[in-house]
Amino acid sequence: MKHSQTLFVVIMSLLIMMGSIAQAGSIKGKVTYKKKKYLKTTVVYIDSVAGEFSPPKEHLLMNQENLVFSPKVLPLLVGTTVDFYNSDEVAHNVFTPDKSADKFNLGTWPKGEIRSYTFDKKCENTCDAVMLCNVHPEMEAFVVILQNPYFATVDKDGNFEIEDLPEGKYTLSVWHPKLKSESQEVSVVDEGMTEVTFSLKK
Amino acid sequence: MGKLLTIIFIGALLLSSTILYTNTKAIPAFARKYETSCVTCHIGFPKLNSFGEAYRLNGYQYPEDDADQTKDEPVSLGSESYKRVFPKAVWPNDISGKPPIALRVESGFEYDRTEEIKTSFIAPSLTLFSAGTMGENIGFYAGAHLFEEGEIGSLGRAFIQLSNFLEPKLGKNTLNIRLGQFIPNIVSFSNHRGLAVTPYAYNTYSATSEGFSGGHAHGSTSFGLEALQVGLELSGIIKSKFRWGAGLVNGAGSATETNSAKDGYFKADYKFGGMGYDGSESNPDQSGRNWVEKSIAIGGFSYFGSTKNNDLAGPNDLKIARYGININLYWNNSNLFGGWINGNDEAMDLSVLEEKKYDLAFTELNQVVYPWLIGLIRYERAEPENALAIERTVLGFTALYRANMKFVFETAFDPSDVNFGNMVIKLDFAI
Structure with missing residues (x-):
């Protein structure tokens, strides 16, 4: 009986984990600006995600x-x-x-x-x-x-990827120390990859 | 048409023959800073195109987003965020990464039939100058003539310009402040920004002088508009097309004050068409020729001052007054400009106080034949009161051997005197 209870818990945990993986998507994109050297200090982030997140x-x-x-x-x-x-x-x-x-x-x-x-x-x-x-x-x-852990710093070419985002609609924003902030509405779908581009201005 | 003009200019030189020497400026330090060619700002240096003029007026900054255009990585003297710490910290700025220094060498060959030695090679002149910005909205210029025709030279312009002063309240371009030794902004036709070797009589002539002066644009012993002045100048641009300037200076072109009174001046210009004085352009030319535009600018100025009376008789100070108008027309490859000036100077003549009045007018055409070949023809006429009128015609052309190197062929003569006989060929380069 004890073994069957353990087996049940393991199976349920696996199902929950599979479920949570299946409900996550990602956002991939590129940020551009006329001067490439500015890009490396760009942060892309989700404005707000429901819930509380524990800091590392x-x-x-x-x-x-x-x-x-x-x-x-x-x-x-x-x-x-x-x-x-x-x-x-x-x-x-x-x-x-x-x-x-x-x-x-x-x-x-x-x-x-x-x-x-x-x-x-x-x-x-x-x-x-x-x-x-x-x-x-x-x-x-x-x-x-930031309010949540879904953010990324862009690489030297302006590329970024935010992974394991829960399915849903979000506001994706760009932060830069010298350039104007930009925002876009994005939809993250189950196992999907949402592609986004930002063109920054001073 | 272009070839015909070339032939006319060369022909005129061959037929004619005052060595005249100028002091022109073009600044390779800017080329290094932005990694751009001289021709971005110049039409045959040191003459500026409209963009170059906007750059100059904005205190040696690009009209839009100077930091973005700067290729040379500046050295920070404080991060920009230190603005938020002020007044608990020094306001941040930066300086050029590369030394903003340039050298200019001028030499050549002259022929003057009125001199005992009719032909000679001109001893080289060497000018050291530095110009640029010290962070946002602080421009500077410092020039020293190390050697002038083989002789030890002197300090030229040396000033600081605070551009866009009180910008958050007044707006961009509304108020600039210049402090130091400079050429007053009343000068519309500067030898420092012109093609000709011969100085503009508009700037150098005085009824107290004899004839038209040659030589250095600053070098006239009598008062001249283009003389170096020490003082304070305010200037600005309103709605892109209107510009103004006003100054208070020691006066009389002397670096050392000769009397307690200060000289004052005011100038205003309005431009119809073409690029705005702030660099804005509503209808840019589509040909890619950055010297081309269709515009006309009209302006006027006044200058009032005094100089010390060195005569034992008469008042302590002798008055100087100038007022005039100027017109500048750009039409495709042509630039036609000119002006009229009225002068009224007090002078002591055999211990008697006299007023020396004159009117002077001139016009000049600059014609771009090719981007590297620009011709000029100028006519000047002065009518002093109680004396005979005098005239001068200047013919010449500038040939850019490279963007930073040029040859100038020029002659100046009295059109009523068929025995004219002078010519100068000048080699000029800057690095």
Whole structure:
């Protein structure tokens, strides 16, 4: 009897998993702009997806190396913690003037040290915060704080793919630090691939 | 028609013969910054096409989206986001990645039958100049004549232009501020942006001088519109087609102030047709020839100032006054322009204060025969009060050997004097 109960649970779990896989689709697309070099800092994301999403337990990393933040743009789910690591021989600081990250200032620290911040302030759909170093004013990076985990950073050619999206209708948007935001309505179908293109303007 | 014009210009040179020297400008540093050819902005450098003029007026920035057009990666002196931190941080800007420096070499050959040494090769002149932007809406220009015809030179223009000042409130192009040593914006026909070697009498002539001056456009001992001035100038563009400028300067073309009074000037122009002064273009020419447009611009100016009286008799200061009008017509491959000016200068003559008045008019045609071959013909006439009228005709052509290298063949003569006899062939290049 105990074996048959276990078998039942396993079978039901498999069916549920198969069901959930079968109900997911993906969005694939391309973002274009007259200057290709601008594309690498583009984030594509779903505005809003029903439900609550738990942030990852693992921290994301933003490195400070050769007087540059890396990555330049870091999209993340609200509640995610970012470790700011100093790889340089010189001291760095990280602060933001943006309310979306409570205008934090993590202070100044030397090579090899990490200071962390959790981006837990919820805003409507999305918001961003610029990361600056007051020791080196030319350094700049952006954290894009999102409501859900369905987002992607485009590659150097502007291509992107968002996978495992639940079936449904969504607003797909593009974020860029210098270019105008764009949005499109998209439908994600069961096991389907929705293709989208964005043409950005300044 | 084009070949005929070429033959006419060459023929005129062969028949005629004042070495005249100019100081023209074209800036390869811009070519490096945008990785574009000189001909993007020039019709046979240093003459500007309408786009080049819009670029100049906008403080050496592309009329639209300068950052997008810049190929040279600038060096950031503060990320753009630091604007949000202000006033708790310095307002961010950037500087050119490549040194914005260029060199210009001018030399040539002259023939003047009135001189003892009738023919000579001209000792080279070397000019070092730097121009560009220091981030958004801050333009600069600095030029030094290192050697002028073999002699040690002097500082030329050196200024900062704050473009689109208070743009969020006033709008783009409404207010620009220039500070430093510059040529006042009242000059519509500048030798720095013209094809001819011979200076414009419109800018250099004074009833206190004897005849038309040759030589350097800045070099006249008497007052001239194109003289370098030290001071402050405001300018702007309204609704694309109207431009204005007003300035307050030390005056009298002297870098060092000679009296307490300041000189002031005002200028306004309106352009019908063609590209707007802000670079906007409602009906661009479809031929791909970026010097072609159909437009007419009409303007006027006034200048009032004073200079120190060095005579023991008379007042402390001697008054200077100029006002005039200018017209500039573009029609296909032709550019016909001209102006009239009235001058009234006080001068001491044998310790007696006199007013030296004159009227002067001129017209010039520039004809693009080929994109590399441009002819010019100019007629100038001055009528000083209480003296005989004087005339000058200038004939010449510019041949671009390359986009940054040219030969100028030119002669200037009194049309009523058949014994004219001067000619200059000038080689000019910039790197």
